Amino acid sequence: MDGQKLPGIRQPVVSRMEETLVRSLVAFFRRDGLAGLKILVASLAFGFVGALPLLLYAALGPKDGNPIGLGLLAVAAVGIALLGVAVGLLGLLVELAMSLRR
Numbered sequence: 001m002d003g004q005k006l007p008g009i010r011q012p013v014v015s016r017m018e019e020t021l022v023r024s025l026v027a028f029f030r031r032d033g034l035a036g037l038k039i040l041v042a043s044l045a046f047g048f049v050g051a052l053p054l055l056l057y058a059a060l061g062p063k064d065g066n067p068i069g070l071g072l073l074a075v076a077a078v079g080i081a082l083l084g085v086a087v088g089l090l091g092l093l094v095e096l097a098m099s100l101r102r
Contacts, residue, residue: 036091043084050077 014022029038054070061067 034092034095036088036093036095038088039084039091040088043081043088046084047078047081050074050081 028041051074054067054074057065057067057070
């Protein structure tokens with residue numbers, strides 16, 4: 001099915017830059033080893049994506065708005081991301097210690 005065009009379904013238009021970015025991210029996460037770094041990168045991305053709606057609302061939204069839901073989303077996402085960063089750093093340290101031990 002890869003590369004085939006389905007009848008009646010429009011194919012998405014993707015620029016070369018987007019395709020390169022997606023391919024490099026997929027290659028990074030499919031590579032063997034460096035599990036701690038993968039967890040670290042994914043956690044940072046999760047925290048950024050979770051806080052992004054609140055940041056956009058603060059920058060572009062009304063001055064007198066009160067985005068309680070967006071604030072709660074940001075707090076939860078950043079909290080979970082911090083746990084992921086801690087696990088990723090711990091994984092990196094373990095991988096470094098194991099590689100130095102060999």
